[in-house]
Every structure is written in structure tokens, then in C-alpha cells.
Amino acid sequence: MSRRRLLTAQVALAMAGGLAVVAPAAAAAAGPSGPALVSPRAGADRSVPARALPHAANIISKGAGTTRAVGRALSNQALVANLTITKVGEPDPVLAGDELTYTVTVTNTGDTVAGQVTVTDVLPAGVELLNNSAGCTNNNGTLTCVLGQLEPTQSVPLVIQVRVPANFAGLTLTNRATVTGRGDETPSTVTTTTVVRTAADLSLSKVCKPDEPAPAGAEGYCDIYVDNLGPSDAQNVTLTDVLTSAAPFRVSRVRVSPGTCSAIPTEPTRDFTLNCTLGTIAAGTRGVVRVVVTAEDVTQINDTATVRSTTADPDKDNNKATGRVDFLGSADLSLEKSGNTTVDAGGTLTYTITVTNNGPSTARDVVVRDTMPAGVAFVSVTPSVGTCTNGQPDGGRLECGLGNLASGPTGTATIEVVGRVAVDLVPGTRLFNDAIVSSATADPDNDDVRASVPTDVTASADLSVTKTDSPDPVTAGEQLKYTIVAVNAGPSNAENVVLTDTLPAGTTFVESSGDAVCTAEEPGEVVCTLGTLGVGTPGRTVKLTVAVGADVPDGTTLLNSVTVSSTTDDPDDTNNTATTETAVETSADLAIEAAATQTWQEQTAVTSGDKKDKDKGTIVLLTVTVRNLGPSDAQNITVLDTLPLRPDKVAVESLPSACTYDSGQDHVVTCTADSLAAGGTLVFPIKLKVRAEGELTNTATVSSTTDDPNLDNNTSTIRFFVWKKKN
Incomplete structure (x- = not known):
């Protein structure tokens, strides 16, 4: 067209x-x-x-x-x-x-x-x-x-x-x-x-825990996940969960989000169907249902869930999921034990063992093992159910087969064990009797399947200690030795014997020797561990060496005490401490040494018109050194230096503050110090102006109020040459 x-x-x-x-x-x-x-x-x-x-x-x-x-x-x-x-x-x-x-x-x-x-x-x-x-x-x-x-x-x-x-x-x-x-x-x-x-692809998955079989009485659960894979929201979603088991189980609780679920049974059951209304589950979201179960004996709970919706589901192959929770038998066995708390050597001990099954399952093939303490011989064993055998040595290893113990008030058995304490067992020994119960049925709590009863053997040990010192008197700065002897008069061995020595003020611990290991635990305290001290032995001897401080004053009395102790009871503690007194004297070996060095210096007259005082003299630095060779500190030191020539030939230019100069006929410099520690040094520099030339002689001496054992080094005489500088 x-x-x-x-x-x-x-x-x-x-x-x-x-x-x-x-x-x-x-x-x-x-x-x-x-x-x-x-x-x-x-x-x-x-x-x-x-x-x-x-x-x-x-x-x-x-x-x-x-x-x-x-x-x-x-x-x-x-x-x-x-x-x-x-x-x-x-x-x-x-x-x-x-x-x-x-x-x-x-x-x-x-x-x-x-x-x-x-x-x-x-x-x-x-x-x-x-x-x-x-x-x-x-x-x-x-x-x-x-x-x-x-x-x-x-x-x-x-x-x-x-x-x-x-x-x-x-x-x-x-x-x-x-x-x-x-x-x-x-x-x-x-x-x-x-x-x-609309169309909603609902996908159902399930996760059941624990992965391994759970003990009876514990809880397991299955989480059911309803996922809407879309594309549309799922309307009127319902879930049916069928649980079956060959043995009774309980549904403890159900948790759902979103929606509600039908009521759960109050009594144990072998099958149960749970119906849940989840309502609308939006595309891309998830609904969750958790079903918690428990059983009191061995069983396997199978769980099959199915999901439906009024919204068309293009894939129904993923609308069902299965899971399983397994339970093992679980019997909480507990063991209690009672017995004598003390016993005399040679006497008898009676222990009572009580085994209880706290459930929830029957405990099968229950066995109790009891180990008698070392030093206790087996006498008899009487179980309320089952039979017992006693092994070697001395029948000290008992094994009782009690059979099966039901859960609850009837699930209890007792065993009475009698033993005799050896007559030569050391008093003070603590005896431990151990018993343990086990079963072929798993026990969820093994903290209460073992029990031990301690029994103390009566013990008494009379400890005493003596102490001597050497030398006495001791010189400050030297060492002092203490000899300590600990003796056990019995009647029992003394366990964990310890010597505690309190050192005098002004002393420090150096070393120990003898029958113990000693350490300085606290300032001024030495602890010696002796271990077990037997009855009737010569005792244990410990020697302690201490250093007396060089600054301890002359005439001081050092007071030292030592105490012996033990974990074994001591019936008489009046002889557990010993004390010594040591007198202190002092001695300080002082040594003096002088040296001279010279420099040239033109001396300017007091007035420019006085030509007689304008003199080219020589400056000599006289250094006097005092050393304390010990062992004690030296007190009240005095140094006297007699200068050479006359005052008009040798004049003092400068002195330390600790020194004075007598310009009179004595022509002497005097230097003093309150004290000088052992090993210490004092230096006194004296500057002289010498208006002479040739060999000069200088003599210096040192003294102290502290006794000096060697006076040969208390004087120093030096000769030195002085000459004038030539232009």
C-alpha cells in the first residue's frame, strides 16, 4: 500500500x-x-x-x-x-x-x-x-x-x-x-x-551437636535452618520435625525464630513430632529452630525435618534434612573414705570406703582399688557386695569387684579394710591410704572417684642446741667462727630440723660448713636445714663464719643466738636456744708516704719598691698520703710533717683545710682526720716556697687512737733536691 x-x-x-x-x-x-x-x-x-x-x-x-x-x-x-x-x-x-x-x-x-x-x-x-x-x-x-x-x-x-x-x-x-x-x-x-x-526456593539444613556421642544425662541439640533462596518471600512457612529413638529420651526445650512451635512432652518418650509455624520468611533470610534433647542411658535419637510453604517452591529436593544425636551410658560414681587420724606404732588402722552411683545410667563392672600405706600390713577386708582380693607385698594392694551398681539410693556399696602399723615405724610419719573406683560405664565427673585418708603416727623429739665462738675477743674487720651442735634426745626422730641463727649487729654471713646447708634468708639471719635428726646420734655440727665489720667500735660485745626447731613435737623447748657473747677489739695498721715535686715561679714583692722581697723562688708540692691497711677503721688520725731548713728558707704557701702550720721554732705542719676506714686513703697536699738550693730532708709521721700493730710504716722521711732555675 x-x-x-x-x-x-x-x-x-x-x-x-x-x-x-x-x-x-x-x-x-x-x-x-x-x-x-x-x-x-x-x-x-x-x-x-x-x-x-x-x-x-x-x-x-x-x-x-x-x-x-x-x-x-x-x-x-x-x-x-x-x-x-x-x-x-x-x-x-x-x-x-x-x-x-x-x-x-x-x-x-x-x-x-x-x-x-x-x-x-x-x-x-x-x-x-x-x-x-x-x-x-x-x-x-x-x-x-x-x-x-x-x-x-x-x-x-x-x-x-x-x-x-x-x-x-x-x-x-x-x-x-x-x-x-x-x-x-x-x-x-x-x-x-x-x-x-511468586516463587520461593526453601532450603532446609540441619546441624546436630555434639559431633561425638554425648554422655547420658548431658544435652545434645539439632539446629534446623530454613533458608529462603528466593526470589520471593515465602508465605505461611511450616516445619515438621520428627524425633525417634529406641530408648526413652526427653525434649528439654525448643527455641524458634521466627514463629512458634507446639508444646513439648513432659515425660520421656521414644517418638515425638514437633510442628512449628514460622510465618513469612523473607527472601535471603533464615528461620532457625533448635531442639534440645537428653537421655539417661545409651541411645540414638534420629531427627527428620520437613519444610513447606503456600508459596510455590521451584525445587523441593532441598526441603528435607536429617540429623542424629548419640548418647553413651554415663554413671557419676563417687568414692568417700574415712579412717583413723592418728595411730600408735604397732596398732591397727580401720578404713571405711563408700561407693555411690549418682547416675543417670547404671554403672557396670564397678571396681575399687585400695593401696595400703607403706609400713602398714593387711589384716582383713569386708565388702557389702561383690568380692575382694589382696595382693603383694604384704597384701597391700586390694581389688574389689562390686558388679553393677544401679543409679539412685540403692546404688551404694561399702568396703571395710583393716591394717596393722609396723612396730618400728618412726613416730611422726604421716600415712596416706589411697582408694579409687572405676567402671565400664563412662563417668562424666572424675574429680570425686579418688579419696585419700592421712593418718599421723604419734612422735616426740626433745631437741637441744649448744654454741661456741672463736676467737674471743675478735678484732674488728676480721672473721669470727661459731660452732653449733644440735642433738635429739628422742624418743622419736625429729623431722625437718632447722637451725635459725640471728647474727649480731655489725657482722655479715660469709660461709657455712659441716652437716647442713645454710643460707642467709633475712638480713642478719642464717637458716640451716638439717633434715631428719635421729635419736641417740652424736648430733649434727654446723660451723658458721661471719665477718666482723671494720667499723665496729672497740669494746663492743657481740651477742649471737641460735634456735633449733622441727615439725616434730618437742616436749621441752627450754634447751632449744643457745647464746654466745664475743668481745671486740680494734687494730688499724696505718702507713704514711710522702713525695715532693717542684715548679719555678717568680714571686712578686709585696710592694713594687721593695727589691729585697722580689725573689725568684722554687715552688715545691709536698704530698703526704696515709693508708689504713686494716683490719679495723682508724680513729682520730694525726699527721705531723716537720719541714726542712728554717721558716725563712722554706715557707708554707698553702695547706688543706684539715692542716695547720706552726711557723715558730718547730716549723711543723699538723693534719688531722676523725677516722679512716680500713682500706681507705687520706691525701694532704702541702705547697712550699723554697728560697734555698740543694738537698732537703722532710719527715712525716702518722698516729691514731686505734691500736696500730705495725709502727714501722708510721714514719716517712724523704730527701729531694731543689735548684734554682737558670735563665
């Missing part, structure tokens, strides 16, 4: 009531009466498996303004642009939660260019815009796409991608798009309707 005839036909159609163009896909689906429009009935089931469905129809309308365009075409007075728009939504039907793609095509079927072409697309309410073609902007769900200029016969496609909410409640989505442009006075509009259906 020619374009002129086509326009004539369009005019005729417009005069009949408007222009309708059906998209090819819609036309194919249309019947004799026109395009097929989808109008689902209210309340119809929208759930379908996910698959591709036919496209929606496009409805295009030009409106009343078409009459003017057709009139221009009939009169053939001018060329015009004619914009048409089509739109296809895929897929159709679309599943709630899936993506929907609209393809909009704008075509200029006119004779001339269409300018400022713009498409306006109003998105359906509730959808989420994911993407769109370039040139489009979104304003609260309305897309405006600027296409610019379209040549005659030119087509431009636009793509708009949206996501339908997973919880979309409607049955259809309606989308309307309009195209406008300069040269085509009448906008073209297309409306697309897409059917919305």
Missing part, C-alpha cells in the same frame, strides 16, 4: 474513533476481536515455578490531535514528523524478587526530522530502579530520557531495568511511557502490563 493510501486509511480509522497499533507479539496473541489484554481474576494463585513467559502487549494511542495531522496528510500541504513508541517487559510473568527489563523503542515514521524528542516513563509503584539507558534521569520513579533529533525512519531503543520487591502484593505491574517531539504535535503513549507471580 502506498503512503498516501495508508494515510487515507489512518484518517478513516481516526474518524472512526482513534488510532490503535498493536505490537507484533501482542498481535500474534490477539484473537479476531483485537489485542489480548491480561486481566487476572482477583485472589487468583500467583505462584509459579521460575520460567520464561510471553511478552506483555503494548497499547499505543495518539489522542484527538491526530485528526489535524491526518488532515495535513490528505491535503498534502506539508511534510510532518510522526513519532511512535513501543514497549516490551521481560520476563512476563515476572517473579516477585526478580528483575524486569523494559525495552522502549521510539521510531520516527514521518516525512521529516523530529526534534527535541523526549521519552517520559512512569515506573510502576514499588519497583526498584536498577539501571537505565544513558541520557535518562530519575525523579521519584519518573524517568525522563532526552533523545534529541530523530531522522525519518530512525528508531532509538531504550532499556530500563527494575527489581520487583520480593514481598510484592499485587498481581500486575503497569508501566506507561510517552514520547514527545518538535514536528509531531501529538504525544504518543504506550502502556505495558506485566503479570507478577
Whole structure:
């Protein structure tokens, strides 16, 4: 058909009531009466498996303004642009939660260019815009796409991608798009309707713990996970969980999120069906049900869960899950033991062993083993149930088979064991009797299956100590030795014997020797460990060496005491301490040494006019050194230095503050110090001006109020030469 005839036909159609163009896909689906429009009935089931469905129809309308365009075409007075728009939504039907793609095509079927072409697309309410073609902007769900200029016969496609909410409640989505442009006075509009259906892939998984069999009486659980893999929300979700076991078990509690579950049985059961209503599970979310179980004996609880929903499920293969919780027998055995707390050597000991099964299971093949203490011989054993055997040596290893012990008040057995203490067992010994119970049934708490009864053998040991010192008197700065002797008069051996020696002030511990290991525990205290001290032995001897401080004053009395102790009871503690007194004297070997060095210096007269005092003299530095060779500190030291020649020939230029000079006939420098520690040194520098030349002699002596054992080094005489400097 020619374009002129086509326009004539369009005019005729417009005069009949408007222009309708059906998209090819819609036309194919249309019947004799026109395009097929989808109008689902209210309340119809929208759930379908996910698959591709036919496209929606496009409805295009030009409106009343078409009459003017057709009139221009009939009169053939001018060329015009004619914009048409089509739109296809895929897929159709679309599943709630899936993506929907609209393809909009704008075509200029006119004779001339269409300018400022713009498409306006109003998105359906509730959808989420994911993407769109370039040139489009979104304003609260309305897309405006600027296409610019379209040549005659030119087509431009636009793509708009949206996501339908997973919880979309409607049955259809309606989308309307309009195209406008300069040269085509009448906008073209297309409306697309897409059917919305729902489908939710529910996936059921289960995790049961513990991985290993749990002891009877403990708890195990199965966590059931209902995952909605989408794309739509799952409505009216229900869960059925069937638990079965060959032996009785209990359902302790059930926790569900979201939703509620049916009541759990109050008594033990062998099978139970749990029904839970989970309501709506949104796409991408999870519902969780935890079922906690326990059993009192060996059993295996099988758990099978199934999930359903009124929303169509495209994959029902993952709607069921199984799990299992295993329980082992568990019997909490406890053992208690009582017996004598003290016993005489040669006497008898009686122990009572009580075994109790605190359940929850029967304890099978219960065995009690008892070890008699060393030094105690077996006499007899009497069990309330079962039989016992006693092994060697001396029948000290007992084993009693009690058979099976039921749980509860009747699950108790007793064993009485009698032994005799050896007559030569050392009093003071602590006897330990150990017993332990075991069973072929697992015990969840092994902290109470062993018991030990301590029994003390009566002991008494009379300890005494003596002490001597050497030398006495002792010189300050030298060593002092103490000899300590500890003796046990019995009647028992003394255990863990310790000597504690309190040193006098001014002394320090040096070393120990003899029958003990001694250490300085506290300042001024030495502790010696003797171990066990037997009866009737010569005793233990310990020698302590201490250093007397060099600064201890002459005439001091050193008071030293030592105490002996033991963990064994001592009936008489009046002889457990010994004391010695040591007198202190002092002695300090002082040594003196003098040395002289000289320098030249021109002395300036007191007045410039006095030529007699202007003299070139020699400066001599006289250094006097005093050393204390010990052993004691020296007190009240005096140094006398007799200078050479006369005062007019040798004059004192300067002195230390501790020195004075007698310029008279004695011509002596005197230096003093309150004390000088042993090993210490004093130095007195004396500067002299010498107006003579030749050999000079200087003598220095040192003395102290402290006794000096060697006076040979208390005087130092030196000869030195002085000569004048030659120009």
C-alpha cells in the first residue's frame, strides 16, 4: 500500500474513533476481536515455578490531535514528523524478587526530522530502579530520557531495568511511557502490563551437636535452618520435625525464630513430632529452630525435618534434612573414705570406703582399688557386695569387684579394710591410704572417684642446741667462727630440723660448713636445714663464719643466738636456744708516704719598691698520703710533717683545710682526720716556697687512737733536691 493510501486509511480509522497499533507479539496473541489484554481474576494463585513467559502487549494511542495531522496528510500541504513508541517487559510473568527489563523503542515514521524528542516513563509503584539507558534521569520513579533529533525512519531503543520487591502484593505491574517531539504535535503513549507471580526456593539444613556421642544425662541439640533462596518471600512457612529413638529420651526445650512451635512432652518418650509455624520468611533470610534433647542411658535419637510453604517452591529436593544425636551410658560414681587420724606404732588402722552411683545410667563392672600405706600390713577386708582380693607385698594392694551398681539410693556399696602399723615405724610419719573406683560405664565427673585418708603416727623429739665462738675477743674487720651442735634426745626422730641463727649487729654471713646447708634468708639471719635428726646420734655440727665489720667500735660485745626447731613435737623447748657473747677489739695498721715535686715561679714583692722581697723562688708540692691497711677503721688520725731548713728558707704557701702550720721554732705542719676506714686513703697536699738550693730532708709521721700493730710504716722521711732555675 502506498503512503498516501495508508494515510487515507489512518484518517478513516481516526474518524472512526482513534488510532490503535498493536505490537507484533501482542498481535500474534490477539484473537479476531483485537489485542489480548491480561486481566487476572482477583485472589487468583500467583505462584509459579521460575520460567520464561510471553511478552506483555503494548497499547499505543495518539489522542484527538491526530485528526489535524491526518488532515495535513490528505491535503498534502506539508511534510510532518510522526513519532511512535513501543514497549516490551521481560520476563512476563515476572517473579516477585526478580528483575524486569523494559525495552522502549521510539521510531520516527514521518516525512521529516523530529526534534527535541523526549521519552517520559512512569515506573510502576514499588519497583526498584536498577539501571537505565544513558541520557535518562530519575525523579521519584519518573524517568525522563532526552533523545534529541530523530531522522525519518530512525528508531532509538531504550532499556530500563527494575527489581520487583520480593514481598510484592499485587498481581500486575503497569508501566506507561510517552514520547514527545518538535514536528509531531501529538504525544504518543504506550502502556505495558506485566503479570507478577511468586516463587520461593526453601532450603532446609540441619546441624546436630555434639559431633561425638554425648554422655547420658548431658544435652545434645539439632539446629534446623530454613533458608529462603528466593526470589520471593515465602508465605505461611511450616516445619515438621520428627524425633525417634529406641530408648526413652526427653525434649528439654525448643527455641524458634521466627514463629512458634507446639508444646513439648513432659515425660520421656521414644517418638515425638514437633510442628512449628514460622510465618513469612523473607527472601535471603533464615528461620532457625533448635531442639534440645537428653537421655539417661545409651541411645540414638534420629531427627527428620520437613519444610513447606503456600508459596510455590521451584525445587523441593532441598526441603528435607536429617540429623542424629548419640548418647553413651554415663554413671557419676563417687568414692568417700574415712579412717583413723592418728595411730600408735604397732596398732591397727580401720578404713571405711563408700561407693555411690549418682547416675543417670547404671554403672557396670564397678571396681575399687585400695593401696595400703607403706609400713602398714593387711589384716582383713569386708565388702557389702561383690568380692575382694589382696595382693603383694604384704597384701597391700586390694581389688574389689562390686558388679553393677544401679543409679539412685540403692546404688551404694561399702568396703571395710583393716591394717596393722609396723612396730618400728618412726613416730611422726604421716600415712596416706589411697582408694579409687572405676567402671565400664563412662563417668562424666572424675574429680570425686579418688579419696585419700592421712593418718599421723604419734612422735616426740626433745631437741637441744649448744654454741661456741672463736676467737674471743675478735678484732674488728676480721672473721669470727661459731660452732653449733644440735642433738635429739628422742624418743622419736625429729623431722625437718632447722637451725635459725640471728647474727649480731655489725657482722655479715660469709660461709657455712659441716652437716647442713645454710643460707642467709633475712638480713642478719642464717637458716640451716638439717633434715631428719635421729635419736641417740652424736648430733649434727654446723660451723658458721661471719665477718666482723671494720667499723665496729672497740669494746663492743657481740651477742649471737641460735634456735633449733622441727615439725616434730618437742616436749621441752627450754634447751632449744643457745647464746654466745664475743668481745671486740680494734687494730688499724696505718702507713704514711710522702713525695715532693717542684715548679719555678717568680714571686712578686709585696710592694713594687721593695727589691729585697722580689725573689725568684722554687715552688715545691709536698704530698703526704696515709693508708689504713686494716683490719679495723682508724680513729682520730694525726699527721705531723716537720719541714726542712728554717721558716725563712722554706715557707708554707698553702695547706688543706684539715692542716695547720706552726711557723715558730718547730716549723711543723699538723693534719688531722676523725677516722679512716680500713682500706681507705687520706691525701694532704702541702705547697712550699723554697728560697734555698740543694738537698732537703722532710719527715712525716702518722698516729691514731686505734691500736696500730705495725709502727714501722708510721714514719716517712724523704730527701729531694731543689735548684734554682737558670735563665
